[in-house]
Amino acid sequence: MRFTCEKNMLVTGLNIAGRTVAQKSSLSVLEGILCKAGFGISLTGYNMETAITYEIDAEVSDPGQCILPAKLFGDIIRRLPEGPVTVVVDENFKVSIRSGYASFTISAESSEDYPELPDVNDGRPVKLPQNKMKELINGTIFAVSENQGRPIHTGVKFEVTDTSITTIAVDGFRLARRTFHPEKGTGRDMNFVVPSGSLKEVEKILTDCDEDASFTLGRKHILFQVGKATLVCRLLEGEFLDWRRVVPTNCPIQLIAHVSDLYSSVERVGLIVSEKYKSPVRCVFGNQELQMKTTTTIGVAEDRCSFAGDGKELEIGFNVRYLLDALKAVPSEEVTLELTNGLSPIVLTPADDKQDFSYMVLPVRIKS
Secondary structure (H helix, E strand, O other): EEEEEEEHHHHHHHHHHHHHHHOOOOOOOOOEEEEEEOOOOEEEEEOOOOOEEEEEEEEEEEEEEEEEHHHHHHHHHOOOOEEEEEEEEOOOOOEEEEOOOOOEEEEOOOOOOOOOOOOOOOOOEEEEEEEHHHHHOOOHHOOOOOOOOOHHHEEEEEEOOOOOOOEEEEEOOOEHHHHHHOOOOOOOOOEEEHHHHHHHHHHHOOOOOOOOEEEEEOHHHEEEEOEEEEEEEEEOOOOOOOOOHOOOOOOOOEEEEEHHHHHHHHHHHHHHHHOOOOOOOOEEEEEEEEEEEEEEOOOOOEEEEEEEEEEEEEEEEEOOOOOOOOHHOOOOOOOEEEEOOOOOEEEEEEEOOOOOOOEEEEOOOOOO
């Protein structure tokens, strides 16, 4: 195998594909990068749960494939001088690396024992702009559960119809939903749950551009295509929460607040709250004004924030971090706060029809 390509392109490919290289595995080849040279170069990292493949333009004079030691090969390439890099692998899997005056010789492995990646190419891809897919992921993934007792809730649920693509995450204390309405119909109707770990890798690859990304659903796997990168992972199985049943609707109290003002106020009263000194923020929704107060062994913090509407002096407590996470995820300047009573969740919904989302936070019991 012999190829030549630009150092920067090789570094990018190694950084992306290397994220899913197994750190320790009974199958030693999984601790390396699968390198295939054909029309170009493809680099693959696979940990038996998630695989990332990155395609690189290169001059290939001798096609072939091998397993390169991920850390050593990556460290060498990153420290080479700028410019073209030539890699030659002989029949004994000795690897020669040259760039400028620098040269290295290391050992590789045969790719014969590298496991086959899941094949999901039979399905039809659903396309959407990269920035919209990124919004769907980072607007919900923060609310996934860390409780392995319910593995299905450690992932993000995708609901796809002809007119919408929705992502939902729940953890028993809060719920996050984002919906994107594509201009053209998807022509699909499907539901699946993607592990949060794999989805975080997709999020890192996505950019804020409006070029298309896509996902293709297989029988037990999902494939994401983002530019030159492909990620495939196993889907989670189980019964996901019926989120439409648990999110309150037609709440009697609806208030309009400025997101940044409300976030700043909650953040301030949360300064004396920590993992060690936990305490909810006590909220009193009055007429045009929200009063907030936290009390811990550290001290007392109070603040006020104005909004539009009458909260009828409703008093309710919330976990500070959960409330901040929800506010941070709101993609608009203003938000509607929907409330029912002191024992019901707060639901954050759009103040206009430009966005489609809902964030629900369950209340925390507060001492009178």
